[in-house]
Amino acid sequence: MNPHTYLRCRRCGATYALDLAPTTCSACATAGQGGLLEVDYDYHRIAARLAREFWTERAQSIWQYAPLLPAGAEGAELSLGEGNTPLIRSRSIGAQIGLDHLYFKNESINPTWSHKDRCHVVSIALARALGYRRVVTSSTGNHAASAAAYARRAGLEALVLCPPETSPALLHLIQSYGARVILTEWDAREDFGRWLVAHDGWYPATTMDPNFSFHPNPFGVEGYKTIAYELIRDLGVVPDRIFVPCAGGDTLYGIWKGFKELRHLGLIDRLPRMYGCQPACANALELTLQRGGQASAILDQPQSIAISVRERSVGLHAVEVVSESKGGAPTATDDEILDAMRSLGHEGFAVEPASALPVACAAKLARSGKIDSSEVVVCLLTAAGIKWPDTLAQLTGQPLYVEPTVEALRQYLETHR
Ligand SMILES: [Zn+2]
Incomplete structure (x- = not known):
């Protein structure tokens, strides 16, 4: 494990050694208040050991940044080549919406086709270092597939709790990594997860905010910091605005934490504006901000084609970032999300609806004149569309059959110019 790392309570500042199983602050719990723990570092010691080239070199995975990850360099043994994803400048969407410097950070090329690999390679490395043998998570898609892959790669047992309506394609993907899947109702998943962690020795491969998952886990969010490091490495400047799909808020928070670390270490002198993008009918973050940000809004029935970010509530750390x-x-409607998916496809990116969401939101802000054309804008494309064949079919329709004669081909071309 990283010797310059410890856990700190976000509420009272109490510190704990990293060999503690992920939980909440015991000092705050005694006072009847939940204090979330997050990973902190002895930055002065770390900075003294890092040469300037550390920030400009390209490597094969996020483990280039091991000094700023809690697992330390031995976590690299689990690497599948996660991170180090390309930052691609837009060729058509930027021109259409009036942004001269619009970039896509393409996370869909990660080992399990989503940004979650940055989270789980770090989180599972900690599970192994802390002596866990079994990992449990609760998810319907990217999160579970990634947790399963890294848990099994680490030689740990993996159990995934899914709702019965989870798409068969995703269930088979999760199982293909060697994880066990239990289908059960939403509330039961929370109860099962809590019981397994408290009474049966399972490691919670979950998110940071306890309002959002059955048990808080401060480790995975550290992996998302590397998105900020890579952006500075590849752009050479601080982006003006970053648009990120937002479910619980870990990705948004992790990227923000990465930028703040870079400023703390004296490598950048300003911070970007961060946008947590959500579906119009699953907008817990927007509602929470409107209501003062003290407690998450709870939606009765969130609706959206963007299933990966269709949540009832949001973590307060996302509110803090915004x-x-x-x-x-x-926010964006389903029609706006589908339009953005189509436009991204025409630029070479076949992404899932949640990944089109930031592009839809950036387009709305740009078209309303709220972003200057000279600003550097980055949209995070979190996951691949190929995992959702039904959604892709909805976007494209069925191709036509043409009889096997040149005459039939000619007729086809005449009627489909
Ligand atoms: Zn505390």
Whole structure:
């Protein structure tokens, strides 16, 4: 494990050694208040050991940044080549919406086709280092597939709790990594997860905010910091605005934490505006901000084609990021998301609906004149569309059959110019 790392309570500041199983602050719990723990570092010691080239070199995975990850360099043994994803400049969407410097950070090329690999390679490395033998998570898609892959790669047992309506394609993907899947109702998944962690020795491969998962886990969010490091490495400047799909808020928070670390270490002198993008009918972040940000809004029945970010509530750390960074919580309708998916496809990116969401939101802000054309804008494309064949079919329709004669081909071309 990283010797310059410890856990710190986000509420009272109490510190704990990293060999503690992920939980909440015991000092705050005694006072009847939940204090979330997050990973902190002895930055001065770390900085003294890092040469300037550390920030400009390209490597094969996020383990280039091991000094700023809690697992330390031995976590690299689990690497499948996660991270180090390309930052691609837009060729057509930027021109259409009036942005001269629009970039896509393509996370869909990660080992299990989503940004979650950054989270789980770090989280599972900690599970192994802390002596766990079994890993449990609760998810319907990217999160579970990634947790399963890294848990099994680490030689740990993996159990995934899914709702019965989970798409068969995703269930088979999760199982293909060697994980066990239990199908059960939403509330039971929370109860099962809590019981397994508290009474049966399972490691919670979950998210940071306890309002959002059955048990808080402060480790995975550290993996998302590497997105900020890579952006600075590849752009050479601080982006003005970053649009990120937002479910619980870990990705948004992790990227923000990465930028703040870079400023703390004296490598950048300003921070980007951060946007947590959500579906119009699953907008817990927007509602929470409107209501003062003290407690998450709870939606009865969130609706959206963007299933990966269709959640009832949001973590308060996402609220903190949007407020601190003077960003926003923009939303997009399903039609706007599908339009963005289509436009991204025409630029070479076949992404899932949640990944089209930031592009839809950035387009709305740009078209309303709220972003200057000279600003550097980054949209995070979190996951591949190929995992959702039904959604792709909805986007494209069925191709036509043409009889096997040249005459039939000619007729086809005449009627489909
Ligand atoms: Zn505390």
